[in-house]
Amino acid sequence: MNTKKWAAAIFFVGIALLVAGGVNDAVTASRFHFEISTSTNSVQEKGITPVMIKVRVMDSAGKLRIGDRIYGLTTYGTLKAVRVLTDSKGEAEFIFYPSQTNSVNQAQDDLLHFYDETVSKVIQIPPKASYLIKIMKSETDQPKRITSDAFF
Structure with missing residues (x-):
């Protein structure tokens, strides 16, 4: 065999291994189950x-x-830590802070995604789950009125 044939053979074997690894990651990911619980279903x-x-x-x-x-x-808020290890109960605890709102950035529900990075080995198809947190508009806030007296 000449060099081009060897290179082509190695290339195709590499592609086959990558595809097989990806299929393995996808199948493995589909076998995991997430349970998500929160301290509240909605937040101000x-x-x-x-x-x-x-x-x-x-x-x-x-x-x-x-x-x-x-x-x-x-999507919009902040997690205190973005990577957390599961403990002896199989739980990872995150602390979520909703985004600050103002006249430009209105309150929006936040979709959180969680991925188990430990499982996926080849092309990173990790098990995942999503959770929607309702962001409630504060009823006590009234728009601030600015008058010309405030400038002088």
Whole structure:
């Protein structure tokens, strides 16, 4: 065999291994189960009161995943830590703060995503789950009125 044929053979074997690894990651990811619980189902828009989020991870047999690295991603708010290890109860605890709102940035529900980064080995197709937190507009806030007296 000449060099071009060897290179082509190695290339195709590499592609086949990558595809097989990706299929393995996808199948493995589909066998995991997440349970998400929060300290509250909705939060005021101020961004001050945190929400405690527990993400429990189990495999298809219901066995708790201990020591897995869970990655959290939020749409508008902030997580105190974005990567948390599961404890002896298979839970990773996140602290979520809603985004600060003003006349430009209105209160919006926040969709959080959680991924188990420990499981995926080849092309990163991790088990994942999503959770929607309702952001409630504060009823006590009234628009501030500015008069010309405030400038002088």
